[in-house]
Amino acid sequence: MAASLDRCAGFVDGTASFFARPGGRLQRACYSGHNRRRAVKFLLLTRDGLFFYLYGLVEGRCLDMTLSHASGLDGLLPDAMPVNGEHYLYADAAFMLRPLLQMAFEGLITPDQAAHNASMKVPRTSVEWGYKDVKQMCSFFDFPRQMKLRETPVGLLYKSGALFWNLRCYAYGGATSTFFSCPPPTWSQYLGLPAAGVGSEGEGDVVDVGGGGGCEIGDGEGDHA
Secondary structure: OOOOOOOEEEEEEEEEEEOOOOOOOOHHHHEEOOOOEEEEEEEEEEEOOEEEEEEEEEEOOOOHHHHHHHOOHHHHHHHHOOHHHOOEEEEOOOOOOEOOEEEOOOOOOOHHHHHHHHHHHHHHHHOOHHHHHHHHHOHHHHOHHHOOOOOOOHHHHHHHHHHHHHHHHHHHOOHHHHHOOOOOOOHHHHHOOOOOOOOOOOOOOOOOOOOOOOOOOOOOOOEEO
8 A cells, every 4th residue: 555645754753762760769750651661762753764853862751742842843844844845744643733744643533544544654663663773783772771870871872873873774774765765875975075086185084074965963952954
């Protein structure tokens, strides 16, 4: 079944990073009732398995809709999306409908709406493969006992893992980009490096790193390209 939204440019979702039982009265704030574990959450925008926007970390008790509002995503999308608003993002029913953020139907729905949800389920869930791949590449994320809040930089480690996963995808590709038949850009495009033989005086020289196109994952809350 073909996806019913043919101008979807990316997907929005929240993900959780689990850690050991915290002290200092943080257990209630970090407890996720959905996962029934202690966690911190991140909001990610993914495109063909690549992370191009990452907001967090926030308490595990926060809902995905709360993450979306706190990240200021509504103010960023009008300038970030392609021309004339012809493209949009897609999210599950945990988010709120916006002109540039479409979502699945919920509640009492018609057969056509059910067919829409079914057609978008496969592409939406396929981008979650990237979350699994990050944890497989950085296996220490799967050891919550070693991830201790206030003792381990949990947020920095996850953002670093997302960055290295992007770099790996640019070199070797990924399952999600293969699924969408959309190869990722090159390292030069992502990192803003000059083309070979351009802007360098000698072999191996690098000039103006980070000034070109491509996407970035920063190190602060709500970082974006």
